[in-house]
Amino acid sequence: MSKHPPRWADRFLEWYCHPDLLEDIQGDLYEMYERKIALKRPLLANMLFIWYVFRSFRPGAIKKFQGNKNSITMTGNNFKIAFRVMLRDKFNTFLNLGGLAIGVACFILLGFFAKRELSFDRFHAKSDKIYRVWLKEVYAEDKIFFNSTTPIRFENLLEEHFGEVETAVQLLPQNYLVGRGDDRDNEVVTIVSPEFFEVFDFQLTKGNSSQPLTSPGAMVISESHAVKYFGSDDPIGRVIPVEIGDEIRDFNVTAVFEDIRTESSIQFNMAISNVIYPEIFSQGTMEAWFSIAPETYVLIGESSNISTVEAGMQEVVMGYLSEEVEEGVYNIGFQPLTDIHLNADIPAGIAPVGNRDYVYILGAIAILVLVIACVNYTTLSIGQSLKRSGEVGIRKVMGALKGSLVNQYLSESLLTALFALIVGVGASYLLLPIFNDLTQANISLQFETWHIGLYAGLIIIMGIASGIYPAFILSRLNVTAILRGSGQSKRNHFIRKGMVVFQFMITVFLITSTLIMNNQLRYIQGKDVGYNYSATVSVPLYPDPSASRFLERLKTAADKGELLKEKLSLYPEISNIGKGSHVFGTSGWARMAFTDDNDVFRRFRYLIVDASYFSTFDIKMKAGRGFEDGSSLDEKQSVIINQAAADYFGLKSPVGSKLPSREFGEHSIIGVTENFNFTSLHNEVEPLVISQDPMIIFSGVSDVGFGDSPVPKLVFRYEGSSLLGVREILDKEWETTFPGEELNFTFVEDDMQQQYAAENRMSRLVTVATILSIIIAALGLLGLTVLVINSKVKEIGIRKVVGASVFTIFWSLARSFSTQLIIGIALSIPITWWLMTDWLSDFAYRINIGVVTFIISAIISAVIALLVISFHTLRAALVNPVKSLRVE
């Protein structure tokens, strides 16, 4: 043959194949191989050959292996001996088991967290054929509107023009008041297309499960909401009133669906059909190209490719829009459903987007901790090999082969791994509630069949990885050398020390990272953001139910807020009551855009306040003055901007000047504030404009976007002794001002915390991993010291007799560990620095990684190491030499 199939596969075939069958099977495989070679497909030929070799590996073709029976009995015997060894040296078993079990627990908890993040939205059977549509309008370099929500008409366009699209569906969550009379609740009601449940696998458990949403009066609710509204009654056919616009409509429950799992980006509890759209949206909204509201998902056919739809959709839309916009302005794209949760490049639609890097880092840490645990076992076993060498010598003299010795020691490590897994998995199930509570990770360890495979795999990997090296060292020992009683080779020492250094390095790396993360989080949470938000409470107000126009809604809510404010001001604990359209701790402050008199497109954030808002939050003025209470001129015409806005608009002396467009209403800038961080510290301070009368601004802007509702919130400082007091007061005064509405209030501090939830969670998860890895490393170190000391009992005795002090002896024992620790610390610095710089770059405001952090973590690890070492060393150093020398 000119070309030969892969040798290793061929050799594997020759090894396992029954000799009677080998020749013709091999011949047939060669023949198939040559055919592919003749077709000039060498790669395919090789792949197929390997595939066939493995496919031929079936019971009928495998030869009878000699000696099978003996190795089976020996395996049983090996495990028996392994079990006895574990029982004999309980302290060591405890260390080995403990270390591995902690490693397993950590691996499982972090691993399942990472797995959950990565498996978001994959539970839909057609998840790889579902795409979400995004829309990117590019008008200029800095005038880009990128959204993953789309115009309403996209659904029909996609279905009409593309055979590849099986179904297009939309979903639009809306905030409605649900219920009647005193029993109203603010709920998110999601408006979805009738075919929604055909595309996504949300299980309908009761009622009409084929077409629950064909009529405009139909509603489906989740199981938990069925219980919430109807208790144990049958919810099908029951009525739920919803206030949409200014009328209350009755919806009939047609079906109930299983509560949506947490690893779904799409979350809702109540859904109605979008056949209702024409009744709640104007014709203009329904046909608008530049109004974005629902998320649009398409399900494409089994054999279709999304790229054809993508290209085609662009053309279809340009067919309608060619007169209005230029080529390249209106861009449409499609994003796979499974990509939504962790792709931060595409803006979040309705669900928040996670950070893929965090998931990978946590996954890597999970594996690292497991590796530390295995290394721990290895170093301890090598250390113990001295003790076991007598046993090995006798076995060898009795005729044990190297292979059978390796088997025996691997049995030991496999058995340890098995026990460690049982303990570790048990512990992680038990500790799960605490872990979830601590880290807000929200993972569940529902048992699934594939876990068996995972656990079996873990046992084998841990058992072999941790046991293979000591097994070979032990089995390689020279019989005569052992029985004569000489020690170990230098090389083993070197490798063992290397492993200890590795362990130290990872642990110190984790310690330093935890310190840096906590410092950064403390820094951003304690940074002077430019306003004082401690003990401030925010209460969302409600517009009058009869108000329908936007400005009317703002106005009626503000008026009612004024009533509440008067009542609250009678309480001595409550002070500085103000109102504002937005409150700190969210990223949804209103965005406005306009084209200024020089034809430059400008954007800013906008806040509507009353005169007291500034004093509530103690916002400092840099120039000019704040709003004056009761001044009607300020109410109608005054505008305040922040320093960033002054710089951005290019206003040299802002006070007394105007915003740079004639379109704005009659106004004048009366003050400039310091740059306070009104959104999270991930972002720099953006230009901000503040006024009391929204008409000044609304008349001059071309684009308006509200992340959060601009309906005003009442804010005040609360100085009561107990936090519960504020609820009592609000409960008492709320009902008379807002009958029937739900009272929701929050402490601004909590909302501020919420902005850093992802970072807090990451930091907590890493802290957990750090503590666990410290424990593992400490156990390992303890084991090693015990070993070293046991082998030096006499040396210590003699030294004492000759007159060494306790400290000298302690130092002589601790010295080698200290060197290893120092090397470990030194090696960890570059890794930590590199990874943490990367993590910190997500923040616009960040700490510097100082030398101090490294020094602190070095001290922490040194103290822990010394404590662990001294625990045993001091005892050995204090022992009366008479005792230690008498041992024989």
Added chain:
Amino acid sequence: MRGEHIGELEELVLLAVGSLLDKAYAVAILDVIKQSTNRTLDVTAIHAVLRRLEKKGLVSSSMGGATAERGGRRKRYFTLSQSGRQVLDDVMSVRMALYNKMPKLTFAGI
């Protein structure tokens, strides 16, 4: 038909062995099946079926002469045994009997 039940693939391979006379070895069988039914099978599946058939005594095998191709490895030729032929005949007769009982036209959907 008592005693010997054979599967669909087994039947196909058995027929192929019968039709190839004395040229029946795994790769040739694979090709015949590919030609006549357009089914692409895995050569290792054919091996397994042949081993099973031989165990049941439906085919017998012998090694052919050396060849220059296929790395000088000999081929294993299979021939239909008496009982193999019997099984095929039985299968065919059962099929024909049932087939003949059918009316000449189907009236589904009326």
